[in-house]
Amino acid sequence: MxxxxxxxxxxxxxxxxxxxxxxxxxxxxxxxxxxxxxxxxxxxxxxxxxxxxxxxxxxxxxxxxxxxxxxxxxxxxxxxxxxxxxxxxxxxxxxxxxxxxxxxxxxxxxxxxxxxxxxxxxxxxxxxxxxxxxxxxxxxxxxxxxxxxxxxxxxxxxxxxxxxxxxxxxxxxxxxxxxxxxxxxxxxxxxxxxxxxxxxxxxxxRAPSEAALVSDFGDDIASFLDESIRYQDPHLDATAHPAEISADVRQHVKSLIMRHIDNDAHLARWFGEMMTRIPDQESMIDDSLSPEAFLLELAEGAVLQLRLGARLAFDEHYLFADGLAFPYPPEQRDDVKSLCEIESGITIDTAHCLSPDMIYALFCNGTLCFYDDTQD
Structure with missing residues (x-):
């Protein structure tokens, strides 16, 4: 079709x-x-x-x-x-x-x-x-x-x-x-x-508002900052009016904010996570299986599929899956691209797809799940 x-x-x-x-x-x-x-x-x-x-x-x-x-x-x-x-x-x-x-x-x-x-x-x-x-x-x-x-x-x-x-x-x-x-x-x-x-x-x-983008990015930046680091004055003029907020102070505050905003690596990771985020992501997480038990399931014939409604994206450094960023080495780029071409509900071939650690992480995140043939 x-x-x-x-x-x-x-x-x-x-x-x-x-x-x-x-x-x-x-x-x-x-x-x-x-x-x-x-x-x-x-x-x-x-x-x-x-x-x-x-x-x-x-x-x-x-x-x-x-x-x-x-x-x-x-x-x-x-x-x-x-x-x-x-x-x-x-x-x-x-x-x-x-x-x-x-x-x-x-x-x-x-x-x-x-x-x-x-x-x-x-x-x-x-x-x-x-x-x-x-x-x-x-x-x-x-x-x-x-x-x-x-x-x-x-x-x-x-x-x-x-x-x-x-x-x-x-x-x-x-x-x-x-x-x-x-x-x-x-x-x-x-x-x-x-x-x-x-x-x-x-x-x-989906098309988030500019207000939502700025707010979410600001919250993400703030989550990484140390609360103990406080505002410090620029050079002060003892003769200035005590109630005036000068242009120098405004420029100082702007520079402080821009220092945190102007970070391409941070922006790339945040945007990929935001645009693949799903409501109630915590309910999708499944870490009940240890890595050893998970790999044993696969060795015994269990089949994985991309969860219905899973959201995927990638850039040159990360695979973004349902709101989380997973770093990957350059040699896995083709495998990451291939995974992002699979539609939800389709089974995947784990023999030729990413690393076992990445597959296990995606399973724990709820992006991959065991195939249930009862739904057919």
Missing amino acids: ALQNFDPQWFLDQVWQRKALLLKAALPDYECPLDGNDLAGLACEDGVDSRIILEKNDGWELRNGPFEEEDFGTLPASNWTLLVQSVDHYLPELSELLAQFRFIPRWRTEDIMVSYACDGGNVGPHFDQYDVFLVQGSGRRRWKIGAHCSADTAIANHSGLRLLQDFIAEEEYLLEAGDVLYVPPGVAHWGVAEGDDCITLSVGF
Whole structure:
């Protein structure tokens, strides 16, 4: 499976983060790997981020999961949508879909959100702060595309939903199975299901705010500093006004801060860790097996796979995996690159992949896990 009649470089040069674009029949004969019952089952599980949005005469209503099976029996015949976040973390078959968008840096990938809607189901007019490819899995959905929004765009709060107060459609597309619609950050859009069994798979890409980047980097720098090292005055002038903060003092403070910020090696490690970080990383860590016991499992035939939803990246010094940086020697660069080309849920050949110490560290980090053939 590959995007049909699609030039990735042209798309990046002319469209990416600029304007919406319909890719008609980009995935011909696409077979959606799940149906409404599958999605509803996921929405009933603890720890799965799920929502139901209903459109009513007086606006929209938001219900948050996890849900009970009986909840779905009380829904009306039309005008509701079920959304489940990070479905690629639970469904191995979605790795193949993610692979179609690897012309975007892997470390920008967020997740795949899946929505199921009956006739008229929608989540209202809105805009997102991230890039998204809306893949029509089954059924039909009519999308209306509006203008670019800003911080000044009027928002109407409907039960916690940040919906646009005013929406004017500039373009309109009817998506059928296999169609893909790209929507950049800040562009208003509104999709309404036409008919039942409408499934849309939203391939989203993370884009932290500049505020989040600066704050996170500052926290990371501070975590390495010695609290005992305190501010020291520059040369003071005894005749200066006692309440004045002079330009010399400001320059002194700026130099102090820049001394810690202007560190390329620190920046590289921090950025790789931040962009591969996952929520609740601590729950993924598994150090219950000693290195000897782990290697024995492999020797006895155990197979490793890349955990569903694992986030990988690399630079010339580190392999970044789920929020941690693992240094590697130059001779392992090709092995690191190969690992980063594997999709989540795929088994790996440990005989030709990195060092045993690195593999064990990735296992303890939860990035690699033992293959469970019961999921097939």
